[in-house]
Amino acid sequence: MAGGELFHRGHGTQTLPLLRSSHTRYLSLYLTKLTNPIRYVLREQRILFFFIGISISTLILNSFPSFPPSHHQIPPLLLRSDSTHSTHPVSYYHHAAGGKVLLGLKRKALRIVVTGGAGFVGSHLVDRLIARGDSVIVVDNFFTGRKENLMHHFGNPRFELIRHDVVEPILLEVDQIYHLACPASPVHYKFNPVKTIISFLKTHRFATVNKTNVVGTLNMLGLAKRVGARFLLTSTSEVYGDPLQHPQVETYWGNVNPIGVRSCYDEGKRTAETLTMDYHRGAGIEVRIARIFNTYGPRMCIDDGRVVSNFVAQALRKEPLTVYGDGKQTRSFQYVSDLVEGLIRLMEGEHVGPFNLGNPGEFTMLELAQVVQETIDPNAKIEFRPNTEDDPHKRKPDISKAKQLLGWEPSVSLRNGLPLMVSDFRQRLSGDRKEVGAIASVVSN
Numbered sequence: 001m002a003g004g005e006l007f008h009r010g011h012g013t014q015t016l017p018l019l020r021s022s023h024t025r026y027l028s029l030y031l032t033k034l035t036n037p038i039r040y041v042l043r044e045q046r047i048l049f050f051f052i053g054i055s056i057s058t059l060i061l062n063s064f065p066s067f068p069p070s071h072h073q074i075p076p077l078l079l080r081s082d083s084t085h086s087t088h089p090v091s092y093y094h095h096a097a098g099g100k101v102l103l104g105l106k107r108k109a110l111r112i113v114v115t116g117g118a119g120f121v122g123s124h125l126v127d128r129l130i131a132r133g134d135s136v137i138v139v140d141n142f143f144t145g146r147k148e149n150l151m152h153h154f155g156n157p158r159f160e161l162i163r164h165d166v167v168e169p170i171l172l173e174v175d176q177i178y179h180l181a182c183p184a185s186p187v188h189y190k191f192n193p194v195k196t197i198i199s200f201l202k203t204h205r206f207a208t209v210n211k212t213n214v215v216g217t218l219n220m221l222g223l224a225k226r227v228g229a230r231f232l233l234t235s236t237s238e239v240y241g242d243p244l245q246h247p248q249v250e251t252y253w254g255n256v257n258p259i260g261v262r263s264c265y266d267e268g269k270r271t272a273e274t275l276t277m278d279y280h281r282g283a284g285i286e287v288r289i290a291r292i293f294n295t296y297g298p299r300m301c302i303d304d305g306r307v308v309s310n311f312v313a314q315a316l317r318k319e320p321l322t323v324y325g326d327g328k329q330t331r332s333f334q335y336v337s338d339l340v341e342g343l344i345r346l347m348e349g350e351h352v353g354p355f356n357l358g359n360p361g362e363f364t365m366l367e368l369a370q371v372v373q374e375t376i377d378p379n380a381k382i383e384f385r386p387n388t389e390d391d392p393h394k395r396k397p398d399i400s401k402a403k404q405l406l407g408w409e410p411s412v413s414l415r416n417g418l419p420l421m422v423s424d425f426r427q428r429l430s431g432d433r434k435e436v437g438a439i440a441s442v443v444s445n
C-alpha cells in the first residue's frame with residue numbers, strides 16, 4: 001500500500017530515484033541507438049520513402065477499383081472536350097482498373113482510334129475519351145453512323161474523322177484501338193448480310209456484316225500488331241444465340257443457329273472473337289473482348305428495328321407500339337453511359353475477357369412497352385405481330401465477372417435512362433418534321 005503511494009506520488013525513499021535515473025539513462029541510450037538509424041534512414045533514404053509512398057497509393061488503387069466515385073455523378077451528356085489542354089490532371093477514377101496512373105500525377109494523353117465512332121455507342125465513347133484529354137481518330141464509313149453525332153468535336157485539334165471502310169486496311173500510329181465498326185441493328189445487318197462472312201463477295205451488294213466483322217476485324221488486328229496497340233473488340237450477347245442457360249455467363253458457349261437470318265451478325269461476331277483470341281495467342285497482341293447486351297440512349301438510329309428505339313419513336317409519332325410474338329420474351333436494357341464506362345475500364349484493365357457488359361434488370365417486351373407508355377404517352381396502343389425468326393426468348397447477363405475484375409456495374413435504371421433518350425428522339429423527330437415541312441412549302445411554292 002505504502003509502496004503504491006510512493007510510486008504514485010513520486011516522493012519518499014531514495015531507492016526509487018536511483019532506480020529511475022538508471023532506467024532513464026538506459027532508456028535514453030536505447031532510444032538514441034534506435035532513433036539514429038531511423039533518423040539516418042529518414043534523412044538519407046527520402047527517395048526510397050517517396051517510392052514506397054507511391055507504391056502504396058498504387059496498391060490501394062489496384063485493390064479498390066470501385067473505390068472512386070461513380071462516373072454517373074458526371075452527367076454523360078455534359079461531358080465535352082476541352083481543346084486547350086493536351087494533358088489533364090488525372091481523374092483518378094478513369095484508370096483505377098488499369099492501375100497505370102499514380103495518384104496526383106498527370107497521365108500521358110493517348111492516341112486512340114475508334115472504328116464506328118460516328119455511331120450510337122462510338123460517339124458517346126469518343127466524348128468520354130476526348131473529355132479525359134486523349135486524341136481520338138474516328139474511322140467510319142457512315143453506313144449507320146452520322147456526322148451529327150460528332151459535330152461538337154469538329155475544330156478540336158485532338159479530334160480527327162476519317163471516312164473509311166474497315167474492310168480496307170489502314171495504317172495509323174495509335175496506342176489503343178476500340179473496334180466498334182459494324183452495323184448493329186437487325187434492319188441494317190439483314191439488309192446486307194453477306195459482306196458478312198468473308199471478302200470473296202467483295203463487290204456483292206449483300207456482303208456487309210460478316211465482311212465487316214471478319215475482314216474488318218482482321219484489318220484492325222493487323223494494325224494493332226503492326227503498331228503495338230491494345231485492341232478492344234465490341235462483341236455481342238448475340239454470341240449466346242437463343243440461350244439454353246439463364247442468365248448467361250461468359251463460359252457459356254451459346255446456342256446459335258448457323259444458317260438463320262440473324263447468323264450473319266451472330267456468327268460474324270463469334271468469328272471476330274475467334275480471330276481476336278488467335279491474334280492474342282499467336283502474335284502476342286494485347287486484346288480485350290466485351291460482350292455487349294442491349295444498350296439504349298440518345299443518338300440511337302431512330303428506325304433501326306431495335307426494340308427500345310422502335311417503341312420510343314412509335315409513341316412519339318402517336319403510332320401503336322408493335323410487340324412481336326406474345327411479348328413475354330425478355331431483354332435487359334443498359335444505358336449507354338454505363339456501357340462506355342465498362343468499355344473504358346476493360347480497355348484500361350489487365351483482363352482479356354470476354355466480359356458481359358449489360359444491365360441485369362430483366363424486362364418482358366410488354367413491361368418495356370408499359371414503361372414507354374408511362375414515360376411518353378399513357379394512351380399509346382399496343383399492336384401484336386408474328387415473331388421474327390430466331391428471336392431469342394430470354395436474355396440477361398451474369399455480370400459477376402465484370403463486377404469482380406473490373407469493379408464495374410451499371411447504375412442507370414431504365415426509368416431514369418429512358419427520359420434522356422426520349423428528349424433526344426423528340427428533338428430529332430421534330431427536326432425531321434420541320435425539314436419535311438420546309439421541303440413541302442418549297443415544293444408547293
Ligand SMILES: NC(=O)c1ccc[n+]([C@@H]2O[C@H](COP(=O)([O-])OP(=O)(O)OC[C@H]3O[C@@H](n4cnc5c(N)ncnc54)[C@H](O)[C@@H]3O)[C@@H](O)[C@H]2O)c1
Nearest residue numbers: 116118119120121141142143144145165166181182184295
Ligand atoms: N447497341 C447495342 O445494343 C449493341 C449490342 C451488342 C453489340 N453492340 C456492338 O457495339 C458496336 C456499336 O454498336 P452501335 O449500337 O453503336 O451501332 P451503330 O450502327 O450505331 O454504329 C456502328 C458504326 O459502325 C459504322 N460502320 C459499320 N460498318 C462499317 C465499316 N465497314 N467500316 C467503317 N465503319 C463502319 C457505322 O457507320 C456506325 O457509325 C457494334 O460493333 C455492335 O455490334 C451494340
